[in-house]
Amino acid sequence: MKDEIILACKDLTKRFGAICALDNMELQLKKGRIVGLLGPNGSGKTTLIKLINGLLYPDEGHIWIDGVEPGVFTKSIVSYLPDKMYFADWMKVKDLLEFFEDFYLDFDKNRAMEMIRTLSIDPELKMKSLSKGTKEKVQLVLVMSRKAKLYLLDEPIAGVDPAARDFILHTVLTNYDPGSTVLISTHLISDVERVLDEVVFIKQGKNILHDSVDRIREKTNKSVDVLFREMFSMIPKAQDGFVRPGDLRSAAPEQEGNHPHPENETQNTNMEGETK
Amino acid sequence: MEWKLVEGRPIWIQLYEQLVYAIVSGRYPCGSRFPSVRELASQAQVNPNTMQRALSQLDAAGLTYTQRTDGRTVTENQxxxxxxxxxxxxxxxxxxxxxxxxxxxxxxxxxxxxxxxxxxxx
The missing domain is CATH 1.10.287 (Helix Hairpins)
Structure with a gap:
């Protein structure tokens, strides 16, 4: 069962005016995996997640979730954590639990209540009286208390303190069903690396790498975090074409010597361009 | 137990090494029941599949064995x-x-x- 495909994207393309947010994206995720969707800002992570959710429609290509294109049915098997808060702030925590219980057949209210209690959140409190981090925790509790086949978590750890981050990862690890798949989009890789089976690197709307975390570590002797920094480095590359993690520091003394720092070179060419 | 993971080496190998250490140092004595994959994965805050791989390696090394119904046990073989x-x-x-x-x-x-x-x- 584990090798069955839960999510497949074929030639997936989405444009916003002149911008191509997803460019012939190909992706297949198997059941029972925790997958990191990694890419710099603006690489298409949120667009992909919204397409899978049916919140956006593709311009070209197809998406299948458990063999079905996004629609009413797929919403019943996909649990989605958006990158923004969407709950009315006058609602109490316990109202939200009831709301979710009404809305989703697979919602386990007892499990949600238990997690709310573990977090020492008072269910009688209104959403607007909660801190940003606590709101995010409540939202995650709701999302993870469903028995979904596919969880889509868009930046679940971006705005919270390290303790809350640990809680979130712990929640994902302990609550997901071994047969379901979790797709977590983030750019805070070092924090999530150890909980992931596989990672997908996306760049300019394309899937440029899809492999298991341990295979990447075996092949490159680098953590996924370090590899990511290299592949998406904004720092102009050294002569051999690779920026090593230590380059910024080791390049400093060279600057004083005869070797111009690559960064300066770029600046020079830019300046020349401007004067012409 | 304290889990320490470093960058740049496969995670499952590091988990395996630390589990071996825990067994030979007597933390999990001969013939005792071994915690479940889920328990260990949640403790180490790692992916259960990664922990599973480390545990399979323990089995392969003969340090633990699994019975179909009864979880994992540390070997009685001193x-x-x-x-x-x-x-x-x-x-x-x-x-x-x-x-x-x-x-x-x-x-x-x-x-x-x-x-x-x-x-x-x-």
Missing amino acids: TVIEIARRTLAKEEIFRYLNGMKNLGYEKAQAVAMLEEELAHEG
Whole structure:
């Protein structure tokens, strides 16, 4: 069962005016995996997640979730954590639990209540009286208390303190069903690396790498975090074409010597361009 | 138990090494029940599939075994554990000698200094 495909994207393309947010994206995720969707800002992570959710429609290509294109049915098997808060702030925590219980057949209210209690959140409190981090925790509790086949978590750890981050990862690890798949989009890789089976690197709307975390570590002797920094480095590359993690520091003394720092070179060419 | 993971090495190998250490140091005694994959994964905050891989390696090394219905148990075979313990001990010794060598001491000096230290400890 584990090798069955839960999510497949074929030639997936989405444009916003002149911008191509997803460019012939190909992706297949198997059941029972925790997958990191990694890419710099603006690489298409949120667009992909919204397409899978049916919140956006593709311009070209197809998406299948458990063999079905996004629609009413797929919403019943996909649990989605958006990158923004969407709950009315006058609602109490316990109202939200009831709301979710009404809305989703697979919602386990007892499990949600238990997690709310573990977090020492008072269910009688209104959403607007909660801190940003606590709101995010409540939202995650709701999302993870469903028995979904596919969880889509868009930046679940971006705005919270390290303790809350640990809680979130712990929640994902302990609550997901071994047969379901979790797709977590983030750019805070070092924090999530150890909980992931596989990672997908996306760049300019394309899937440029899809492999298991341990295979990447075996092949490159680098953590996924370090590899990511290299592949998406904004720092102009050294002569051999690779920026090593230590380059910024080791390049400093060279600057004083005869070797111009690559960064300066770029600046020079830019300046020349401007004067012409 | 404390889990320490470093960058740049496969996670499952690091988990495996730490589990071996826990067994030979007696944290999980001979013949005792071993925690479940989920329990260990949640403790180490790692992916259950990664932990599963480390545990399969323990089985393959003969340090643990699984019965279909009854989870995972530490082997009753003292010899297997002793061999694993010796291997780790050798690594420790090698680390010490290598460290001393890097500091510029001859082997004989390293041994003498170790004995001196032990005499001090009494």
